[in-house]
Amino acid sequence: MKVLALNATYRTNGTTTSLVNKALEGAETAGAQTEHLLLKDYDIRYCTNCLKCYGDLESDIAPCTHDDDVTFILEKIKDADGVLLGSPVHMGFVTGLMYVFMERVCFRLARPTGEIFGLKGCPEPRLTDKARACASIVTAGWVPEEMRQYCDQGTEWLKENVPMLFNGEFVVDQYAAAYFPHELTDDEWKRAFFLRKLTESQHQEAFELGKTLAARIAQGSVRPFDAAAAMEACEQSANKA
Numbered sequence: 001m002k003v004l005a006l007n008a009t010y011r012t013n014g015t016t017t018s019l020v021n022k023a024l025e026g027a028e029t030a031g032a033q034t035e036h037l038l039l040k041d042y043d044i045r046y047c048t049n050c051l052k053c054y055g056d057l058e059s060d061i062a063p064c065t066h067d068d069d070v071t072f073i074l075e076k077i078k079d080a081d082g083v084l085l086g087s088p089v090h091m092g093f094v095t096g097l098m099y100v101f102m103e104r105v106c107f108r109l110a111r112p113t114g115e116i117f118g119l120k121g122c123p124e125p126r127l128t129d130k131a132r133a134c135a136s137i138v139t140a141g142w143v144p145e146e147m148r149q150y151c152d153q154g155t156e157w158l159k160e161n162v163p164m165l166f167n168g169e170f171v172v173d174q175y176a177a178a179y180f181p182h183e184l185t186d187d188e189w190k191r192a193f194f195l196r197k198l199t200e201s202q203h204q205e206a207f208e209l210g211k212t213l214a215a216r217i218a219q220g221s222v223r224p225f226d227a228a229a230a231m232e233a234c235e236q237s238a239n240k241a
């Protein structure tokens, strides 16, 4: 059982990396073999909308005009049974790096032959060989958990898109809000990002997240992407809005 972490932080030893490492420790205790890739260490170029991938309806990993490291990472995803996505919250969303990577994944791992809400030509998974368990960890600078909805639009976006891209089910997610070791002074608030810490309970939550992810894979209970369920979730979120 293989769990792959794709981490879109810009800091090798920052908070996202610390929690992702903890989650992978948890996955290992549940029997997983793990790998942690920092996307910033790879050559990942912008999609140019050349449509080479979009035009290929056969391949399980569609070709691309860029000759960079994305194919290597997509092969890792194909091989994995579970994928954990890590990202700091930047401007209320995932980092630009995560977004650029996902744009590149889009039609390379999905083909435009599906149908949603009666609309033909919607993307559907190419990697239908197995169902992959998906999870995310996002870290934030100062917005506490109870205000997550105003800060973290990235997790919902990942939940909407990743099951279709990786042909799987989103199993669990974590939002790790800032924790400050003492009441900050007005002056300290100006440097709040430098002062934030992670708590032991956030590390514990990450550890449990990894265990849950691996346990679901081991149970064989991960469902492949289900367009009808995705439509239902879409309708529910539209009704909420």
Ligand SMILES: Cc1cc2nc3c(=O)[nH]c(=O)nc-3n(C[C@H](O)[C@H](O)[C@H](O)COP(=O)(O)O)c2cc1C
Residues within 6 Å of the ligand: 009, 010, 011, 013, 014, 015, 016, 017, 087, 088, 089, 090, 091, 092, 093, 139, 140, 141, 142, 143, 151, 193
């Ligand atoms: C450009 C930028 C934008 C940010 N935007 C937000 C934000 O919208 N909300 C928030 O709570 N934190 C924000 N942060 C803080 C980061 O989410 C926080 O420091 C995070 O823990 C960094 O993760 P890292 O330690 O892996 O780098 C931002 C940081 C940067 C550099």
